[in-house]
Amino acid sequence: MIKKHQPLRKFPDYKSSISRSPNKEPLWINSSSSEMSGPLFSEKIINKNDNDLTLNFSKIGEKPLGQEIFVHGFVKDENGNNLKNVLIEIWQANAGGKYRHQNDPSNIKLDENFGGCGRFITSSDGYYIFKTIEPGAYPYPNRGTEWRPRHIHFSLFGSMFLQRLITQMYFEGDPLIKSCPMINSIPDINARKLLIGRLDLSKTENEKILGYRFDIILRGKEQTFFENKREGL
Amino acid sequence: MNEPKKLIDTPSQTAGPFLHIGCTPRITGINIFKNELGLTPFQDISDNEAINIKGKIYDGNDEPIIDAMIETWQCDANGNYSNNQGFARIVTDFKTGEYQLKTIRPGNEINTDGSLTASYITFWIVARGMNRPLITRMYFLENDLKNDLMLKSIKIEDRLNTLIPYTKDNKNFIFNIYLQGKKETIFFEF
Ligand SMILES: [Fe+3]
Numbered sequence: 001m002i003k004k005h006q007p008l009r010k011f012p013d014y015k016s017s018i019s020r021s022p023n024k025e026p027l028w029i030n031s032s033s034s035e036m037s038g039p040l041f042s043e044k045i046i047n048k049n050d051n052d053l054t055l056n057f058s059k060i061g062e063k064p065l066g067q068e069i070f071v072h073g074f075v076k077d078e079n080g081n082n083l084k085n086v087l088i089e090i091w092q093a094n095a096g097g098k099y100r101h102q103n104d105p106s107n108i109k110l111d112e113n114f115g116g117c118g119r120f121i122t123s124s125d126g127y128y129i130f131k132t133i134e135p136g137a138y139p140y141p142n143r144g145t146e147w148r149p150r151h152i153h154f155s156l157f158g159s160m161f162l163q164r165l166i167t168q169m170y171f172e173g174d175p176l177i178k179s180c181p182m183i184n185s186i187p188d189i190n191a192r193k194l195l196i197g198r199l200d201l202s203k204t205e206n207e208k209i210l211g212y213r214f215d216i217i218l219r220g221k222e223q224t225f226f227e228n229k230r231e232g233l
Numbered sequence: 234m235n236e237p238k239k240l241i242d243t244p245s246q247t248a249g250p251f252l253h254i255g256c257t258p259r260i261t262g263i264n265i266f267k268n269e270l271g272l273t274p275f276q277d278i279s280d281n282e283a284i285n286i287k288g289k290i291y292d293g294n295d296e297p298i299i300d301a302m303i304e305t306w307q308c309d310a311n312g313n314y315s316n317n318q319g320f321a322r323i324v325t326d327f328k329t330g331e332y333q334l335k336t337i338r339p340g341n342e343i344n345t346d347g348s349l350t351a352s353y354i355t356f357w358i359v360a361r362g363m364n365r366p367l368i369t370r371m372y373f374l375e376n377d378l379k380n381d382l383m384l385k386s387i388k389i390e391d392r393l394n395t396l397i398p399y400t401k402d403n404k405n406f407i408f409n410i411y412l413q414g415k416k417e418t419i420f421f422e423f
Contacts, residue, residue: 091252
């Protein structure tokens with residue numbers, strides 16, 4: 001049983017998925033109160049600049065290197081309702097494609113003014129916005145050395161664990177998207193496009209900052225429609 | 234009647250090996266947020282009620298996964314889920330792959346027919362190489378899983394023991410998760 005708009009767990013083109021996915025089918029069960037509930041995070045955990053990655057780590061008066069961008073959009077459920085109080089956490093590489101992480105083997109320099117993470121809680125109309133810099137592409141070992149398209153990692157908490165999502169936003173027009181096995185692990189070609197942040201020239205600031213629009217859809221309360229019947233029922 | 238057209242939910246993508254930057258930033262030396270999320274599932278857990286769970290997540294090569302994040306979600310001792318407790322976020326150790334969770338024993342949810350469900354803790358797992366999260370549950374030994382409403386319709390009796398941790402004292406539990414092989418853990422989809 002496959003949800004065609006969600007990636008396959010085992011997708012041999014993405015080599016590490018081979019040993020890091022189960023061999024047996026998962027068991028489809030009805031969600032219970034455990035999946036229909038979840039932690040709720042309050043505005044109180046957010047500092048004013050948590051969603052500004054050009055400011056939240058930099059020294060006073062300094063800025064990280066790279067093209068400054070806005071990434072913004074709405075979080076909705078499957079029925080198109082805007083979702084408020086959704087905690088969004090993002091993380092990304094710096095402009096050179098280097099992560100502030102002890103396990104990143106790249107010898108590209110860290111940017112002393114860039115941490116690479118941010119947080120935001122969607123407003124009453126489901127809106128979110130981050131200010132950051134465009135991350136660099138970076139190489140990783142897969143089938144030999146391959147390059148990840150530029151991307152920002154997104155983590156979202158809806159109002160129940162069923163909606164919990166970790167995903168990535170890619171950048172419109174990035175030529176590395178086409179060959180990325182992580183994107184291509186999604187069988188539905190149209191669903192892959194949902195991961196692309198679209199250039200949004202309506203969202204700029206002083207003609208210095210580019211805008212990208214990235215809307216995110218979380219599952220609704222209803223059971224998703226499955227193309228195949230559940231086994232054993 | 235025509236159902237209104239549903240939007241497609243955004244596809245999942247791997248959290249990658251550097252998920253700590255966004256999810257547990259202090260581990261990477263980033264201390265800009267007010268607090269880390271899910272440091273403990275409940276405030277002030279007394280020694281009396283505390284249970285300790287630890288274990289490793291083994292990949293298909295029997296190697297422990299050193300860059301996974303586990304989020305656990307559970308009800309309180311009375312079987313109630315709340316918005317502000319019951320959630321923990323833990324990562325596996327960069328060297329050994331071990332995770333550790335100090336929590337309390339969850340109670341039993343009450344089914345609509347008045348019966349009790351077996352008590353369990355949900356484990357939601359992401360890591361490099363996982364295009365989608367893996368979801369499993371840790372049940373407790375004395376639960377009668379074979380008669381549990383949720384599980385009894387499912388022909389997995391021979392694998393039910395993969396959901397039960399090892400314990401000598403009912404205080405300290407070892408719950409290893411196996412992605413593949415003879416001991417492959419049962420994972421759930423909803
Ligand atoms: Fe990445």
